Each structure stands twice: as structure tokens, then as C-alpha cells.
Amino acid sequence: MKAIIDCNSFYCSCERVFRPDLAKSPVVVLSNNDGCIISRSDEAKKFGVGMAGPYFKAKHLIQQHNIAVFSSNYNLYGDLSWRVMETLRTFSDSVEVYSVDEAFIDLSGMATKDIPAFAMQIRNRVEQWTGISVSIGIAPTKTLAKIANHMAKRKKIETQCVKMIATKQEIDAALRETRVEGVWGIGRKNADKLINFGITNAFELSNMREEWANKHLGGVVGTRLIKELNGIPCIEMNDPLETKKMIATTRMFGDPVSDIQNIREAIATYTSRAAEKLRRQHSAASAVSVFIVPKEEDHMSDFHRGSAITAHTNLSSATSITHELIKPAVALIDSLYENGRLYKKAGVMLSGLVPDSSIQANLFEPASKNSNRMLMGMVDNVNFSMRDDVLKYASSGTTRDWKMRQELRSKRYTSRWEELFEVR
């Protein structure tokens, strides 16, 4: 059996840990730039606030019901996420962190009858130690565990946030009450397609033939999905130590930008952040790409129109040193920039990642290379302990006119001394 542990309305729960006065009242959290709503408490959902909808469209609903609003505070969420995952590791060696607020645990070897009590213990300890409430779904496959988890969330009181589906009857019943668009791996496109075929719930989907799924649901992905729904595990537990194959840092600008100097600063800043992520997993990049997205002039109904303009370069040798990456990145952005045009977003992607085997000072390399590594180590240490960019490259700029809006951000209670929670 496999379990998925999923934090309830994670970002909202994080805000509430330090605002107990909001424990029972509606809360939402906004994306970067205060653009979309990306987390809603149950109370906010009840008032009809939609997921991933633009903030400005929900604003009147939010004001009308006196819903508390926060800009996203990734500093805080990252820290609380780490605490939740560490707590889970006190129960199992096989914790697979799937996202900032979700983890799978492999329960094979445990008697099925013992699992619900074990899960309840996990739920209680995480809540007691971190203040974050979680829901747990348990089933023979990851896809079914996700479905069980949704049921636990939907019926919090009845299930106490823990739901196991193990027998054929339990699984069939769960599949019947799950709509196809709620199945893990079925997005909007495929949901529409399935509904056109007359398949509306997960039970009907599970009865489709694998060849059919192969033809209509994206090849092997589709066949795997059918197997998983039928209790045959195809999505295995991943090695948690696996490193990323690509690293990206991309952002919208707070306001559209036309000045090349501002864009260069943004690119240098994003490159620094990406290089940091690169070093954290002990990799070096052998290719850099950058993109910018012009603000589209015509206001068509679909705001996603106006796509990225990209440039790409292969480096002569892989590196993880920030300034060796900034230089090509800025050169690329210069080649893309058109004077007089207005841009709304830019990004940097590092790929062709290889292990940086010589992350330790290397006797056989030129001294400059070694001192660069030591420099990077120091910069990372300072920036990590303080969080945010205390040390940064001059090319990243100091005024940062282009940076995103975050007007409603809470304090970084757990990672900044001067923002510690105060009790009077």
C-alpha cells in the first residue's frame, strides 16, 4: 500500500500558524505579483472563491465577505514545508517529497489492518509539531491514493482526514464518486475529450481497455493510468535523491519594462538564483537559455497569447559559477531585445546538467577556478542563513524597479530574527 500525505490548504495554513485569530475565518493567498489566487481555506471556498482565478476578478467577493488576503511568502512556506517533511521522516525511511505540500510514503510490509491507526498517528504528530493539518489517502497505487486523499479532504469530519481504500468494493465505490477531471493525470484537455466519449467518472474510465487509452490518452501515459486505477502499480516510488534535469527561474515584472538595463538586471538576478539551485544539488550546467515575453498590444480574450522569444547557447564547459553563467545569459538577452518594445516577463533556464564532481577545491585546476568555488560557497552560506539576497552581483542591480509586487506579505517569522513572532 501507498500513502499520500497532503497538507490542507497549505499556504493558508502556514499563514494561520502565526495568525491564530484567523483559524476559523476565510483566508486566501496570492501568487507572485499578487496575480492569481493559489490557496484558499475551506471557508473561502464556501464563499465561492475559485482556484487559480485572477485576484482582481475575485476582489469584490473577497471584500464582501471580509476574507483575509496574503501575498505569497515562500520564505515562510519553504521553512514550514521542511518541518512537515522532517516530521514525516520520523515515521518512515521512504518519504518521497512530491511537492512543497505533499509526500508519498511506501507502506508495503505493514499489515493492512494496522495502517489506519498508523496514519492517524502521523496526522496528529504533524499537526502537533508544526501546526499544519494534513489529509492522508491510502491505497494500492499512487493514483488511487490520490483519490482516497480527495475523499478524506471532502469529508473531513467523517474521515478525520484519513481515508484508506483497500478492498475491491471500497475502490469501486471511490471511483464511482470521482469525476474524470478529478483523476490525477487527467487535465482539462483530456477531461473534455473523455466527456465527449461519454466517460464521466473514474469508474467508467477504469473499465476502458488499455489499447483504447494508448490511442486516446497520450500513449503509454494513458495505459499506465488505466492500470493504476485498476490497482496495478505503475508509478513507482522515486528516489528522493534524484537531481533535477533542468533548472529555471522566471518571473513576471511588477510592471511592464522597456529599458534594456532593467531587463539585464532581472536576467542577472534570475541567473544568480538558478545558479544557487544548481549548486545546491551539486550540478553544473552546460547550456543556458533565456526568454522574454513582450506585452501583447492587442487585447484578445486569451491572455496567454504573446509567447516567449527564446535564445539558447551551449557553454564550452559546464559550470556552476554565477558570473560564468551571467555573462552568456546577458549576451543572449541583448540579442533578443528590441528597442522600444514593452516586455512583461523574462526567464533563465539552465540545462545539460552534469554532476559537478569537483565541487571541492581541485588541486589540478587553475587557482582562479578554486577561488571562484570558495567565493560561491561563501555567498551561498550567507544568503542561505539570512535567506534572500544579502550578497548579490552588481549586475543584478540595486533598485530593482522591475521586481514583482508583494503588497500583502506576512512576516518571515521563522527565517529572520527581526521578523520573529512577538508575544506581549
Next chain:
DNA sequence: TCTGGGGTCCTAGGACCC
């Protein structure tokens, strides 16, 4: 002028997830 078949590798783009 006429022009096979099979394989690999790479890239772009689609779909999905949270």
C-alpha cells in the same frame, strides 16, 4: 533523370502536476 530502409539523436511543443 531515376533515388531505400532503418536507425539514432536532438529539439520543440503538448499535456500535466502542484
Next chain:
DNA sequence: TCTGGGGTCCTAGGACCC
């Protein structure tokens, strides 16, 4: 007026090779 950011996996199609 105002719509995130960071990833993964898969497929199709082009370039190239013999």
C-alpha cells in the same frame, strides 16, 4: 487597468548516418 512559477514526461518530426 489588473491573470504565477517551476518542474516532469512523452511524442512527433527533422537532421543525419550508413
